[in-house]
Amino acid sequence: xxxxxxxxxxxxxxxxxxxxxxxxxxxxxxxxxxxxxxxxxxxxxxxxxxxxxxxxxxxxxxxxxxxxxxxxxxxxxxxxxxxxxxxxxxxxxxxxxxxxxxxxxxxxxxxxxxxxxxxxxxxxxxxxxxxxxxxxxxxxxxxxxxxxxxxxxxxxxxxxxxxxxxxxxxxxxxxxxxxxxxxxxxxxxxxxxxxxxxxxxxxxxxxxxxxxxxxxxxxxxxxxxxxxxxxxxxxxxxxxxxxxxxxxxxxxxxxxxxxxxxxxxxxxxxxxxxxxxxxxxxxxxxxxxxxxxxxxxxxxxxxx
Amino acid sequence: xxxxxxxxxxxxxxxxxxxxxxxxxxxxxxxxxxxxxxxxxxxxxxxxxxxxxxxxxxxxxxxxxxxxxxxxxxxxxxxxxxxxxxxxxxxxxxxxxxxxxxxxxxxxxxxxxxxxxxxxxxxxxxxxxxxxxxxxxxxxxxxxxxxxxxxxxxxxxxxxxxxxxxxxxxxxxxxxxxxxxxxxxxxxxxxxxxxxxxxxxxxxxxxxxxxxxxxxxxxxxxxxxxxxxxxxxxxxxxxxxxxxxxxxxxxxxxxxxxxxxxxxxxxxxxxxxxxxxxxxxxxxxxxxx
Numbered sequence: 001x002x003x004x005x006x007x008x009x010x011x012x013x014x015x016x017x018x019x020x021x022x023x024x025x026x027x028x029x030x031x032x033x034x035x036x037x038x039x040x041x042x043x044x045x046x047x048x049x050x051x052x053x054x055x056x057x058x059x060x061x062x063x064x065x066x067x068x069x070x071x072x073x074x075x076x077x078x079x080x081x082x083x084x085x086x087x088x089x090x091x092x093x094x095x096x097x098x099x100x101x102x103x104x105x106x107x108x109x110x111x112x113x114x115x116x117x118x119x120x121x122x123x124x125x126x127x128x129x130x131x132x133x134x135x136x137x138x139x140x141x142x143x144x145x146x147x148x149x150x151x152x153x154x155x156x157x158x159x160x161x162x163x164x165x166x167x168x169x170x171x172x173x174x175x176x177x178x179x180x181x182x183x184x185x186x187x188x189x190x191x192x193x194x195x196x197x198x199x200x201x202x203x204x205x206x207x208x209x210x211x212x213x214x215x216x217x218x219x220x221x222x223x224x225x226x227x228x229x230x231x232x233x234x235x236x237x238x239x240x241x242x243x244x245x246x247x248x249x250x251x252x253x254x255x256x257x258x259x260x261x262x263x264x265x266x267x268x269x270x271x272x273x274x275x276x277x278x279x280x281x282x283x284x285x286x287x288x289x290x291x292x293x294x295x296x297x298x299x300x301x302x303x304x
Numbered sequence: 305x306x307x308x309x310x311x312x313x314x315x316x317x318x319x320x321x322x323x324x325x326x327x328x329x330x331x332x333x334x335x336x337x338x339x340x341x342x343x344x345x346x347x348x349x350x351x352x353x354x355x356x357x358x359x360x361x362x363x364x365x366x367x368x369x370x371x372x373x374x375x376x377x378x379x380x381x382x383x384x385x386x387x388x389x390x391x392x393x394x395x396x397x398x399x400x401x402x403x404x405x406x407x408x409x410x411x412x413x414x415x416x417x418x419x420x421x422x423x424x425x426x427x428x429x430x431x432x433x434x435x436x437x438x439x440x441x442x443x444x445x446x447x448x449x450x451x452x453x454x455x456x457x458x459x460x461x462x463x464x465x466x467x468x469x470x471x472x473x474x475x476x477x478x479x480x481x482x483x484x485x486x487x488x489x490x491x492x493x494x495x496x497x498x499x500x501x502x503x504x505x506x507x508x509x510x511x512x513x514x515x516x517x518x519x520x521x522x523x524x525x526x527x528x529x530x531x532x533x534x535x536x537x538x539x540x541x542x543x544x545x546x547x548x549x550x551x552x553x554x555x556x557x558x559x560x561x562x563x564x565x566x567x568x569x570x571x572x573x574x575x576x577x578x579x580x581x582x583x584x585x586x587x588x589x590x591x592x593x
Contacts, residue, residue, distance in 0.1 A: 040389060183409045190399040193389055197448075200355045200378035201403040201455045248435030249392035 155228025
């Protein structure tokens, strides 16, 4: 036990581990807040679809930066400036808007449809996975393509390689999500519970649906760093489902799901450091274990 | 009695296609209007127009002072989402105050008090902390009624409120709605349940893309349209068969089942008087069911 604590203390003396912890906990908090609404509104799959879109965007961002670098191989000042710019620009600049647009499109297609909502989501998500992988394979200069892809999909290392600016960006996005959620809590509840009533009382339900989709896109872009694009849905869905098993009011479910999510992320991060397991899958496993625990608890409660 | 809602020769529809035409009726404060019509006759379009969610294509809907100020309290049909929704009764009732709270992120003390008052009024105060999904169908409708009352105490629009309830809960809900009406709340109820007619003061029947009838219940019941509606609807639920049995005693002959039922209903109406006849048939329907 003492040995473990020593090991943890040693790791936490590195700033990048501390960054990972801060960003990881914030992401877990945000995703669980929105998760309840997404699950209840039957939007879980939008989260999944969006995460695949984010993967495609990430691949595109990588390819653009590589090919731009190749294009400006000259020795003049302009080429140097451009190369610097590309290297310093965060790939989030591309990923964020693409995911936002996809979120809005998915929501619109869900409402009035030629292609039904779930089919549209499946289509977009698979297409962006395929295009993303193809782009990386064709253009990437990296020697370890499989490793790159794996890291984007399962987030094995990216949480530990955050730069200071990325940490600040993540913190800012997380704060925005939390503030939006607190300010619009009552409205989000009304729109989630009963859209037609909300509309009838003059709440602009479509605007709030859009807000929910935009915030979901934000969270997904954030969470890609932590658990990778394939595992994001788990981060969004599991805490909400666990909380819904046991608690009976909306507020209690939200609070409980936030607590579960933060604790699981914290445990997952520490466990992955101690046993050198992949961060993303460790966190998701922790969420899963909690879910089964809560299932058993709810069974026991119902019986008594 | 002041006029609360006036529809003048209104045509409703989507994207240039008219769904119903010639809607022309007036609603006074304290009225109890029952809107009847087949599925697809434009009932839900009319609801959306009355709530102000879609514009009219021609004609006009004139709303009284209180509706313009507070809107219409709405009881929508239940959705799949709500059936396993983890929310306490109090949270749901309070969400009816949202229109009042406007841009403020949280509810004021007055709004919370209003929610408590309406829970008391619907007799669900003891359920305040219970989870919505664990309640019976009738209790759930009471919760939604309390929520609608939070948005306005003047006029309620109920969209098929008794669907999916057992007969006892249906009767209780109808009684509750009548009590509300007696206390001065204007009621607009959309229904294809015949027993709804016996509670209403005014009837609006729409079908075939137009308004078929508007007037008092008594006039409706003595009209051909009203009688045929009651008979077909009763026939659907099986009470017509029983009607046919009784009629075979009084009017023997080689008549089809439907005609027998019609005769039975007709004699029933004549003998018992309109309201009792309907009650009679409702009771029969319940016994049959």
